[in-house]
Amino acid sequence: MTGAAPGDGTPPFATLRQVLAHDEDGILHLVLAPSGQDTAVHGVVIGEEDAPRPYDCHIVLATGVRPGTGAAPDAVREAARRGAVAVVLRGGGEDALPDTVLTAARESGVALLTRAEWAEWGDTLELVRSALALGAVGSEDRLAQAAAGGGLAVLASVVARYCRASITVEDTQFRVVAHSATSADADGLRQSTILGGRVPDWRVAELRRSGLLRALWTSRDVIHRPADRTDPERLVVAIRSGGEVLGSMWAAADGGQLSPDAPDVLRRASEVAVPYLLQHRLRGSAGRRRQEHALRGLLLGEGDRRSHMWSLELAPDVPCAVVVAERDRAVGPAAERSLQALALQAVAHRATARVWRENHRLTVLLPLPDGDPRDALGLARELDSLAAAMPDAPAIRVGAGTPADTPAGAAASYEEALLIVRALRAREARAVPADRAAASDGGAGLRSPVRHAGPGDVGQTVAVLRVLDAIRPLWERDGGPVHDMVASDLAAGGELVRSLRAYLDAAGDMSRAARHLVLHPNTLRYRLRRVRERFGIDLDDPDTRLVVTLALRLAETEGGPET
Template sequence: MTAASLGSGPGDGVSSGVTLREILAQDEDGILHLVLAPSGQDDTVVHGVIIGEEDAARPYAGHLVLAAGLRPDAVSAPDMVREAARRGAVAVVLRSGGGDSMPEPVLAAARESGIALLSRAEWAEWGDTLELVRSALAFGAVGSQDSLAEGAAGGGLAVLASVVARYCRASITVEDTQFRVLAHSATSADADGLRQSTILGGRVPEWRVAELRRSGLLRALWSSRDVIHRPADETDPERLVVAIRSGGEVLGSIWAAADGGQLSPDAAQVLRRAAEIAVPYLLQHRLRGSTSRRRQAHALRGLLLGEGDRHSHMWSLELAPDVPCAVVVAERDRASGPAAVRTLQALALQAAAHRATVRVWRESHRLTVLLPVPDGDERDAPHLARELDSLAAAMPDAPAVWVGAGTLAVSPSGAADSYDEALLVVRALREREARAVRPGSSGSTGGRAEQQGPIRHAGPGDVRQTVAVLRVLDAIRPLWERYGGPVQEMVTTDLAAGGELVRSLTAYLDAAGDMSRAAQRLVLHPNTLRYRLRRVRERFGIDLDDPDTRLVVTLAVRLAGSDAPDHHEYEGF
């Protein structure tokens, strides 16, 4: 198992620990839920965190244990809690069991052992919990024992930047490792153009990053623990920069520019201390970004699948309870290659650009878009479906992508119905395309749709009858699988042998019994098709002249050619 002891502070100091109350106070996203704390939140002091289970020789003194991989209802869960307490742990975090309560055997074990017990939110990951505890421990390590830390305490990165600017007599920017500006001090009117463009754009310009990379400054910044000096030149003022580190991990950097003056003599020392103070704030910033995306992804999935509390999901997604919504689904060909991932990513960006309130759920083979439509225009979702189809068709080496729009719901609470319909529209498009060109055919039936290419986007009204048929097929599938009889035997046996008879029956039924047209579609002589249908009668005792039999066979071949609703492969935003 893996263990991570995080008792050390952002610099070289050692954390004196943080209370359970302080950890929970940092938890603005609701990652953790306190189940019980026998010693009280203020007397439960955490000095580090351990993930998983170490060998019996390693003590857990003062640590919070993340029980990764262990369900709270597992038989071994109570024993794990007792063992953690025996080895000195002060708290254990178990994953949520999907409800609000913890199993009584686990509760009893925690009470008996005197150890605090917490549960991790269902939408969160263990990495979120680790980041939360790291952030709290880093805040504890920073402390407020000097004037710089005291001045920035509780104010966030913006206050820290202002305080550091005053001490250094400089303009300050705090950036992440992607050179995005997280905070900055006030900008004077005579600030250099680079600083102004960086702050206005929210990130360092690409040309500047390339220049820093070529000069070797970035390599020095990411590998050095000291403050790096960049002298003034004809266009830029004197600058100091230091990396913000948590242990061996680089989180970002602090830049100080001597705009219109000189840096203070102790500016390097101030920046070095500022980098230590900034650690918990950057950990907190990163945690908020990742948890916000994950919480929204969990809420979107729950809203569309009809799981959990719809009002809570709408709140997490920041959706007004009365805004009309529609769902658009884009599904790629599963047999496609590496370009498939890039295609869905591009479609997700296009959908997000359609409207700021759009929410996206991406799976391995499918993109689902929840589209709020404030003006209630029913054409909006089909319009987005057409946009996504056009983008997929224009991308080089892109796989086939089918895009379906569901009916506009009067509020987000009806999004699940729109989602179900969008999935059916996609299935209808795929089925129509598959039935239009059969294996072994010439590839065309001479219809206008085939001449123009396959239609791969639609709204519910465009494929209404096929969607109705799919609903019927889904409803009768369980009955068919249980009571199929000789027709089911024929279909199962033939599909195992390659499906020649099923394809022949499908073409014959699609042609309404016209032997010549069905044979032409299969690129066969009519006598060959007659021979195959005769085999169906002789081998399986199926009489196609009987209308009830024809109905059952029609349903059977449609069931054989129609995919059942599949399971979801969740990947999140």
């Protein structure tokens, strides 16, 4: 697939055609190649405007250039002048690029590519690195030829035969990427590792305590581990791309002796495995990003829904519901781990669930093959219970939207789930003063806040939020005395706003409102009198009370989901 000039010191290379053929995930789209696709690619670089270095036979990633700006044609010409073989711009296909950019590429003879919208620049770097690593492996021995014909699985089988051993290839998270056939005589550790898809935690802890992992990650040689009771003799070598460790390859002498040249075979196999582990890692990260991009597009109504459903591997007629979990805006490891744990729980609840993580929010698209609307609320309950059990985790609220008949209608369920989370947050905020009042009476009446719900649980609050969202632009534009009063008092600490809210929530019952605020009734009367005297607001007028009520709700309610 790739090559090098024999014996002249030229580094291995891949052609542009071979890089694109190596792109199984569709990260790159070829727009045009004026000089053909068989030009050699020796590397990939991030484009720099002021750097004087040459780009000889490299693919240049124009990370800081927007295709639609006047800087794009100049960037293409400059990359060609420095010897680039191709330039990658962000965006769609040929139709998304201005004619000026296409003309610059044709005139300068440099190939022009675009990066998929869902991908990141790191994906493109990894793709080219993987293609070039395949060139570095060459194809002169049987190991390289075997891998070229079948990847890591075939490589593991061939190495097992040469070493007279059982072979396991693992990534840096100790997950099994490939393995040779496992006989009935294989030791228990190998069997549990293969069946579980990863090295057991107790074994990883043992390797760490013994110092073997440290030696593995820092050594470039094959490490020998003698047989120990039921544990057979083993060889292990790290799989490296330059200075980066990608994983490891293990050879276990199950029921026999390793071949004399097993260390040499394993060392060569670790070199051959590099491009395939790079590709494996790229495939996993790119696949996740592509699905997140498709899920985001489906729920926000962006792009082609049929294409998104295909990317998400969703049947077009399966009912779906959306569950949203949102944490308080906290920072630290516990906050980061909380949503990660909830994402794992969602997939454990149903393997076909699709998740989208962003900042402080987790969104789950839950297929409902049985059409049971209670299933989404059940997942919300599970996520709430898990979040409550995590020590030091921030508060998390979970909302389950009404199921949609098909994935194409999931946007409505998503919108409702976001509103339910806001409703839970709003209800919890309004309950705080009451809890404080109860605390002043010795704690009577205190209860844990409700942090998961479906449409039937907070329907009225959701309806109010919809109304508030609709009138907010009008309110912020037109102002008036009530608007001025709320803005002025909030800037001064919000004493009058809190007093008004308690008074209106108590339907004008002065004593009950004062207890709510833990105040003497005369103090509350004085504050309300200040509202009338200072701002001219007459609370005896029903229209004024309605406007004040809406103003207070607008002030205390977030204006919409933040992303």
